[in-house]
Amino acid sequence: MSIGEIARSAAEQGGSREEAHERANRRWAEILQETRVAQTGVQILFGFLLSVAFTPRFGDLGAFDTSVYVTTVILGAAATGVLIAPVSLHRLLTGQQLKDDLVKTAGRLMVTGLVLLALTISGTVLLILHVVLPDLLAEILAGGILLWFALCWYALPLALKKRSSRHQASA
Template sequence: MSRPATIQDRSREEAHERANRRWAEILQETRVAQTGVQILFGFLLSVAFTPRFGDLGAFDTTVYVVTVILGAAATGALIAPVSLHRLLTGQQLKDDMVKVAGRLMVTGLVLLALTISCTVLLILHVVLPDLLAEVLAGGILLWFALCWYALPAWLKKRSARRQQGLS
């Protein structure tokens, strides 16, 4: 039975091992994010073909168009690491692929957070008063910002402070 890697084990990791591990992590993260964005995007595409779509006002139609564009962009960014892998495997570019794929994942997650928030706005705007729908959709966007960006940034900063204390 294998034991979990410790910080010391990881510091002894060779550059190519680290790149391979980070690449495998990115591909696993991509699998998780892709599923969600693809389901959401499929839902968004189907909305235009519902009977009530023609009844939407200008604001809701604009939100819908923006949401579909954001969803398409999120899908592209989150699937891009797979394309990088397929097209560049064997080219000795793993370090570059890891860096670019990591940036694409972060970009895709920003676009996904915006897509989900706009989807919530679109749905809530149909069933709730305008201001309440907008406040709740803004709250969802804030929640994503806290969970997906502020919390990791805080943990990274806290870890850096701990490392300085140990040095």
């Protein structure tokens, strides 16, 4: 159970509502935990991408594969920067009474970082599959991976949010 779930459960059981500063603190803790998970994945992937350029087969890549590689490395670097940004915000702005703004900004950064991470993963899949499969099949599979991320990371949460809003409106 996450920190946020525990706080919500405690608030519901006690019948009291979560104070605004408690909610901001809980949401901030959740964002930092989510950031840790996303950062680990993007950093491992980015490290892999950086090492590819130093392999013997890298010189054999065609123009398309080199372009995919360069684009993917740039996306990976951007994802790394955006996903680490909430930590920097926290370090530089602690004690400035900006918790609500930090939570909102960090949330937007996380969504941006996840978009960049999905693009980085899809680009990496395309690069790898393009080496071992026929061009069109590699592109279709990489596109399918990108679609899968869009469904899991964006469409599903938005659908659940919409359903929750309908339940709250009818209650």
